Amino acid sequence: MKTLTKFAAAVVLSLVAGAASAQQVKVGIAAEAYPPFASPDASGNWEGWEVEFIGAICKAAAMDCVITPVAWDGIIPSLTSGQIDVIMASMSITEERMQAIDFSDKYYNTPTGVAAAKGSGITATPEGLAGKIIGVQGSTIHEVYVQKYFAAGAAEVKVYATQDEANQDLAAGRIDATQADSITLDAFLNSDAGKACCESAGNVADDKEVLGLGVGAGLRKGEEDLKAKINKAIADIRADGTYDAITAKYFTSSIYGD
Numbered sequence: 001m002k003t004l005t006k007f008a009a010a011v012v013l014s015l016v017a018g019a020a021s022a023q024q025v026k027v028g029i030a031a032e033a034y035p036p037f038a039s040p041d042a043s044g045n046w047e048g049w050e051v052e053f054i055g056a057i058c059k060a061a062a063m064d065c066v067i068t069p070v071a072w073d074g075i076i077p078s079l080t081s082g083q084i085d086v087i088m089a090s091m092s093i094t095e096e097r098m099q100a101i102d103f104s105d106k107y108y109n110t111p112t113g114v115a116a117a118k119g120s121g122i123t124a125t126p127e128g129l130a131g132k133i134i135g136v137q138g139s140t141i142h143e144v145y146v147q148k149y150f151a152a153g154a155a156e157v158k159v160y161a162t163q164d165e166a167n168q169d170l171a172a173g174r175i176d177a178t179q180a181d182s183i184t185l186d187a188f189l190n191s192d193a194g195k196a197c198c199e200s201a202g203n204v205a206d207d208k209e210v211l212g213l214g215v216g217a218g219l220r221k222g223e224e225d226l227k228a229k230i231n232k233a234i235a236d237i238r239a240d241g242t243y244d245a246i247t248a249k250y251f252t253s254s255i256y257g258d
Helices: 006-014 049-060 072-080 141-150 163-172 182-189 192-197 224-239 242-250
Strands: 023-030 063-070 102-108 112-117 133-137 156-160 177-181 198-203 215-219
Touching: 023 049, 023 072, 049 063, 049 224, 049 242, 063 072, 072 215, 102 224, 112 141, 112 163, 112 182, 133 141, 133 163, 141 156, 141 177, 156 163, 163 177, 163 192, 177 182, 182 192, 182 198, 192 198, 215 224, 224 242
Parallel strands: 023 063, 133 156, 133 177
Antiparallel strands: 102 215, 112 177, 112 198
16 A cells, blocks of 8 residues: 655645635544554654645635544534534444444445455354354444344444454454455455455345445534535546556546445
8 A cells, every 4th residue: 555755645634724715624534543544653743644635625615624643433413513514434334323423425336345254154144154253333323233233143243443453353263254444454454464364255145225425524414515616526537547646656447436
């Protein structure tokens, strides 16, 4: 995965700060690393596909954006209480979340996968996980899915505060499998630890009610002007090639989805 140059990182962190006429917006991202979408480097600067995407959106919308890391399990309350103005943290658009907040148009949509120990024969199905221990990050669509389909199929579910903790326990043999976004799992499986221990068990059967309609920016109800700005910016950077240029730095194919 390519990382940002020092100049590009400075541009992203400031996110067009200094434009006197720009609207200042606090953009909430998850405080927990979520590579390759967002993670801090050795100096604590955030980098990744979604960080660059935020920079492009804010530039296109002439917004002075401040990246604001927030613990994932408190990110929606932080939005509704006004501590942040928008969530751009790989949050899937679901009916349940739309009861509390609004969403922009989607800006990416990737499958959900399962990773398992090498040679385990586990498949991403209730039958394939019966009698196994599957780890999942809490307060996510993946926890809801695992509880609905795999716990009912006699799998034991272990919930973690972060996906990284689930990956570590899978590598250590303390769980048999983990479910997450397929892109995030690929990043783990391509790491030294992942290559040594684990393999893909395939993608789960889709359930849009649980897994959602893709990832969008989360907004407070009634923020129609901000929503319109973000939607236009998404359309603009897709039309002018910026979106594809950012994507090509991190992925070999489109992640926009259907």
